[in-house]
Amino acid sequence: MIPSTFDYVRAETVEDAIKLLVESEGEGKLLAGGHSLLPLMKFRLTSPGTLIDINHISDLQGVQLKDERLVVGALTTHRDIIKDQLVQEHIPVLAQTARQIGDIQVRSRGTVGGNIAHADPAADLPGVALALEAEIELQDEDGKQRVSADGFFFGPLLTALPETSVLTAVSFLIPPMHAKSVYVKYEHPASGYAVVGVCAIAGKNASGKVDFIRVGINGVSDVAYRASAVEEALLGKAVTEENIRKAALLATKDAEMSGDMFASAEYRSHLCSIYTERALKQVLL
Amino acid sequence: MSAKKIKISVKVNGIQHTAEVEARLLLVHYLRDVLDLTGTHVGCDTTQCGACTIMLNGEAVKSCTVLAVQADGGEVMTVEGIGSMEQLHPIQEGFWEKHGLQCGFCTSGVMMATMGLLQENPEPTEQEIREGLKGVICRCTGYQYIVGAIQDAAQRMSEAKRGEEIETLHAGGGK
Numbered sequence: 001m002i003p004s005t006f007d008y009v010r011a012e013t014v015e016d017a018i019k020l021l022v023e024s025e026g027e028g029k030l031l032a033g034g035h036s037l038l039p040l041m042k043f044r045l046t047s048p049g050t051l052i053d054i055n056h057i058s059d060l061q062g063v064q065l066k067d068e069r070l071v072v073g074a075l076t077t078h079r080d081i082i083k084d085q086l087v088q089e090h091i092p093v094l095a096q097t098a099r100q101i102g103d104i105q106v107r108s109r110g111t112v113g114g115n116i117a118h119a120d121p122a123a124d125l126p127g128v129a130l131a132l133e134a135e136i137e138l139q140d141e142d143g144k145q146r147v148s149a150d151g152f153f154f155g156p157l158l159t160a161l162p163e164t165s166v167l168t169a170v171s172f173l174i175p176p177m178h179a180k181s182v183y184v185k186y187e188h189p190a191s192g193y194a195v196v197g198v199c200a201i202a203g204k205n206a207s208g209k210v211d212f213i214r215v216g217i218n219g220v221s222d223v224a225y226r227a228s229a230v231e232e233a234l235l236g237k238a239v240t241e242e243n244i245r246k247a248a249l250l251a252t253k254d255a256e257m258s259g260d261m262f263a264s265a266e267y268r269s270h271l272c273s274i275y276t277e278r279a280l281k282q283v284l285l
Numbered sequence: 286m287s288a289k290k291i292k293i294s295v296k297v298n299g300i301q302h303t304a305e306v307e308a309r310l311l312l313v314h315y316l317r318d319v320l321d322l323t324g325t326h327v328g329c330d331t332t333q334c335g336a337c338t339i340m341l342n343g344e345a346v347k348s349c350t351v352l353a354v355q356a357d358g359g360e361v362m363t364v365e366g367i368g369s370m371e372q373l374h375p376i377q378e379g380f381w382e383k384h385g386l387q388c389g390f391c392t393s394g395v396m397m398a399t400m401g402l403l404q405e406n407p408e409p410t411e412q413e414i415r416e417g418l419k420g421v422i423c424r425c426t427g428y429q430y431i432v433g434a435i436q437d438a439a440q441r442m443s444e445a446k447r448g449e450e451i452e453t454l455h456a457g458g459g460k
Contacts (some may be wrong), residue, residue, distance in 0.1 A: 001330050005288050008308030008354055038350050039332055103420025104401050108344035
């Protein structure tokens with residue numbers, strides 16, 4: 001399969017990319033790793049008039065520690081994340097999740113910025129981004145701005161990213177020292193995408209009560225979401241198997257389960273609670 | 286929109302090539318149709334089967350999901366570049382000895398994915414090999430012989446490396 005014809009230009013700086021986006025009058029698309037965009041173009045589900053290759057912008061590479069957060073440049077690949085020292089030290093769950101994305105070859109090319117901007121509801125990063133209170137850094141002609149992950153994902157492949165903005169980085173909260181974190185996933189056996197993926201980050205105080213909890217879920221609905229009902233049910237409560245089980249039953253409360261040929265909404269809802277329970281047990285018990 | 290051609294320069298299996306290509310030309314088609322390196326196969330054409338796996342700038346990638354223009358200035362290694370008929374690469378030897386194939390269609394991609402895997406993890410466990418094979422699909426073997434071939438290749442490569450180290454040590458006057 002071959003994409004339809006397009007113009008190809010390279011941006012050397014973020015400003016350059018923004019200018020090219022503006023000039024393309026809605027016909028332009030940014031090309032990072034291309035592992036979401038090129039398959040769509042090959043199926044001709046999208047046919048941008050111009051591809052703006054941002055791979056040569058060195059400012060968009062790498063991971064930095066800044067203000068209690070890890071700032072991940074948009075072009076950082078999943079492979080880079082797995083190997084990154086700062087990630088391993090401060091947010092190991094990010095590496096643990098990256099290891100579950102696609103396969104070796106896909107992780108060589110796929111980028112964090114591309115994954116977030118593409119906003120596939122069954123991708124693995126959105127749930128983790130929500131649990132880690134990610135901030136999406138955007139830049140356009142008027143300057144830079146940050147959008148919290150909570151307000152970024154609108155729906156399947158729909159985000160708050162304006163047409164003429166460049167997603168430059170994603171910054172993730174470093175969880176408190178005592179909190180443990182995990183991403184567990186039931187993947188579609190053919191595509192490897194998440195049928196359900198749950199990221200849980202939680203810690204307990206000296207008296208065994210939950211004093212920090214974040215749960216982000218992707219795969220089960222049209223858009224990744226924060227499972228606030230689960231968080232509220234457990235915060236301040238004693239860590240017991242019974243409390244965890246009860247809280248996990250609320251995992252579907254903040255979203256509408258979607259169904260398809262592979263997994264009905266009912267089945268997804270069942271899996272969602274089961275995987276939430278497993279994730280919570282791993283970080284709390 | 287236009288079919289304007291773009292000049293690219295890519296080192297493939299150690300040889301520098303330049304060409305003028307359409308931006309939409311996929312790297313796999315550049316390798317197969319322009320350079321006539323047909324060892325790299327197109328299987329699913331949807332980033333799943335891995336038959337088109339090559340090394341791009343030292344990383345295993347699926348060349349059906351990379352544009353040729355994205356490889357400009359880069360280095361590619363295809364299955365044709367890893368060994369010769371006279372001297373097979375240890376991965377090729379492993380697949381030969383343990384018969385890690387049946388029809389052979391996926392084999393070049395599987396061997397290139399193996400290269401990516403063993404580069405990251407020279408001594409993988411069986412579980413790690415199976416996880417490492419996630420990006421390739423073989424419809425014949427049931428993977429069992431492929432796993433055996435990779436174990437064999439890993440052993441050959443680590444023995445060769447140990448041999449080199451001992452040689453270096455001796456050459457440096459070590460005991």
